[in-house]
Amino acid sequence: MAELVAYPMNGGDSLYSYSKNSAFQRKAIEAGKELIKEAIFEKLENKIISSTNAFRVTDLGCSVGPNTFHAVQNILDAVEQKCQGQGHNSHQLPEFQVFFNDHASNDFNELFKSMPSDRRYYAAGVPGSFYSRLFPKDFLHFAYSSYSLHFLSKVPEEVVDVNSPAWNKGRIHYSKSANHVVKAYEAQYAKDMDCFLSARAQEIVSGGLMAFVVPGRPNGIPHAEVFLNNAKELFGSCLMDMAKKGIISEEKVDSFNIPQYIASLEDVEAIVKANGCFSPETMEILSGEKPQPKAFATGVRSGMEGMIRKHFGEEIDLDHLFDLFRKKLEESSSVLESKKFVSLFVVLKRRSATE
Numbered sequence: 001m002a003e004l005v006a007y008p009m010n011g012g013d014s015l016y017s018y019s020k021n022s023a024f025q026r027k028a029i030e031a032g033k034e035l036i037k038e039a040i041f042e043k044l045e046n047k048i049i050s051s052t053n054a055f056r057v058t059d060l061g062c063s064v065g066p067n068t069f070h071a072v073q074n075i076l077d078a079v080e081q082k083c084q085g086q087g088h089n090s091h092q093l094p095e096f097q098v099f100f101n102d103h104a105s106n107d108f109n110e111l112f113k114s115m116p117s118d119r120r121y122y123a124a125g126v127p128g129s130f131y132s133r134l135f136p137k138d139f140l141h142f143a144y145s146s147y148s149l150h151f152l153s154k155v156p157e158e159v160v161d162v163n164s165p166a167w168n169k170g171r172i173h174y175s176k177s178a179n180h181v182v183k184a185y186e187a188q189y190a191k192d193m194d195c196f197l198s199a200r201a202q203e204i205v206s207g208g209l210m211a212f213v214v215p216g217r218p219n220g221i222p223h224a225e226v227f228l229n230n231a232k233e234l235f236g237s238c239l240m241d242m243a244k245k246g247i248i249s250e251e252k253v254d255s256f257n258i259p260q261y262i263a264s265l266e267d268v269e270a271i272v273k274a275n276g277c278f279s280p281e282t283m284e285i286l287s288g289e290k291p292q293p294k295a296f297a298t299g300v301r302s303g304m305e306g307m308i309r310k311h312f313g314e315e316i317d318l319d320h321l322f323d324l325f326r327k328k329l330e331e332s333s334s335v336l337e338s339k340k341f342v343s344l345f346v347v348l349k350r351r352s353a354t355e
Contacts, residue, residue, distance in 0.1 A: 009063045010302045011107025019064050019110065021302040024291045025147045028213045028343045029071045031286045032146075036211060039347040040078040040142075043281045045207045046086060048141055049094060055079060056140050057121075058099040060130040060212075061148025064110040069119075071146055072098050076121060079142075096121035101134055103127065129153065131195045135203040143200055145212040152259040153192045156184035159257050169254045172236035174261075175229035182223065189261040193271045197348075201277035206352040210278065216344035217264045218285060226262050227290060227341035234332060235300065238324040247320075248312055256311050258304075265344055278348035286343040290336065293329035297322050 009018030049055060057075055062068040076096050083093050100111060104127035115123060128134050130145070131153045158166035159174075159181055166180035174185040200210055217226050224230070236253075243250040265283050272280050291299065301322050308316065329336070 008103050008106040008306065010305055011064050011110045013110065013114075016298065016301050016305065017064070017110075018302045019066060019114065021295075021299045024296070024299050026067050026070065027289065028215075028286065029067055029074070029146050031288070031343065032211075032213050032345045033074050035282060035284065035345050035347070036074050036144075037078040037081070039209060039211060039282055040075070041082055041085075043347065043349055044079070044082065044142070044209055046082075048205060048207055049079065049083060052094055052141065054097050054122075055094040055142070056097045056099070057142045057144065058101055058126065058135070058140055060101045060134075060143060060145040061151070062100040062102050062106075062111065064107045065114045067146065068100060068111075069114075069116055071144060072121070073116075073119075075142055075144060097124070098122070099124050099126045099135070099140075101126040101128065101130060103129065131192055131199070133199045133202060137202050138205045140200075140204045141208045143204055143208075143210040145214075147214060149193070149196065149212055150214045150260050150262060152185075152188050152261055153195070154188070155257045155259045156188040158184045160255050168257055170240065171233075172239065172253070172256050173229065173232040173258050175223040175226065176233055185261050186267075189263060189267070190271055193268070194275050197272065197275040197277055201275075201350060204350040206350055208350045209281075209347060210350070211282075211345070211347045213286070213346075214344050215262055215288075216285065216342050217262045218340055218342055219264045219266045221264070221340050223262065225340055227336055227339040228262055230332075230336055230339050231296065231300075231329065232258055232260075234328045235325055238321055238328060241324065242321065248316060252312055258307075263344065265346075268344060268346055272348060277351055279351055280346070281349050282345065282347035284345045286345050288341045288343055290341050293326050293333060297326040297329060300325070 010016055013019055059068045059072055080093060098121045108125045126134050158164040159168040161167055166184045168177050168181045171177050174181045204210060215228050239253045242248045243253045269280060269283060272278055305318060
């Protein structure tokens with residue numbers, strides 16, 4: 001049985017730490033900044049703010065910063081501006097409480113060490129998977145997640161089963177694999193997202209909002225034409241090259257699959273509709289700027305190093321692997337330039353029990 005995924009980004013502040021290699025993700029947060037403000041101004045009901053002394057926000061999959069602090073501040077600034085627009089003075093503003101969530105193995109020490117000293121909110125860490133309950137009922141007013149929900153809770157079991165038609169031999173991802181593999185990833189994503197929505201539906205107050213940004217795929221575009229999927233294919237070819245040279249075991253490569261799925265807005269909308277707990281308020285495509293090969297390779301390392309070490313063992317030469325990856329990215333830059341790179345921006349409102 002496949003294990004639940006719990007591989008946090010690299011902690012600390014070293015060369016390959018997430019805190020030093022997350023500018024790529026920061027751009028998605030900035031691209032959605034005005035949309036967050038717009039959603040809070042237009043979709044967040046005044047009674048939700050006025051009926052509480054403490055406005056509670058969570059960032060789900062916060063990692064170690066600094067991106068989470070920018071995202072949270074965008075939300076709080078918008079709530080304050082909405083209050084001021086309603087004629088509230090500084091003494092009438094609610095207090096803010098922010099809950100930073102990630103896996104228990106996340107480097108929360110680094111997160112809290114780097115927290116802004118001038119923050120205007122009370123902070124707490126909440127360890128655990130966001131695919132399950134994390135908070136009491138009717139507790140949160142705004143939930144947020146950035147570049148986290150494309151991570152599946154686990155690798156689909158069929159793709160690592162040698163007796164399954166979905167066995168993904170020789171590949172580490174689904175985008176250019178057999179249809180059985182693609183369907184297995186699709187099914188796991190739909191199951192995970194339904195769990196995520198159902199958990200949040202219990203935690204978010206009626207009329208409360210949830211927003212998330214994820215790497216995405218334009219509607220109707222094949223998985224094989226997405227930049228991030230093609231980059232993963234290149235990464236898989238690096239592992240296979242090392243296996244052919246006897247540096248790592250080919251069997252180990254066959255059993256290694258990246259637990260990520262790049263959804264389209266159609267995918268998300270269908271899952272939200274089937275779940276029924278939220279109404280879709282905003283669903284937009286954000287165009288993205290493709291990162292440079294060296295920065296992208298280092299960014300992937302900051303996010304996947306723990307996963308790779310656990311699967312292949314401490315003896316794998318990560319410097320060699322990611323140098324190979326960088327070179328392949330550079331050699332394929334003209335091909336990758338033609339591939340789609342977008343993010344999805346989604347705002348959902350918690351339906352009332354009577355809807």
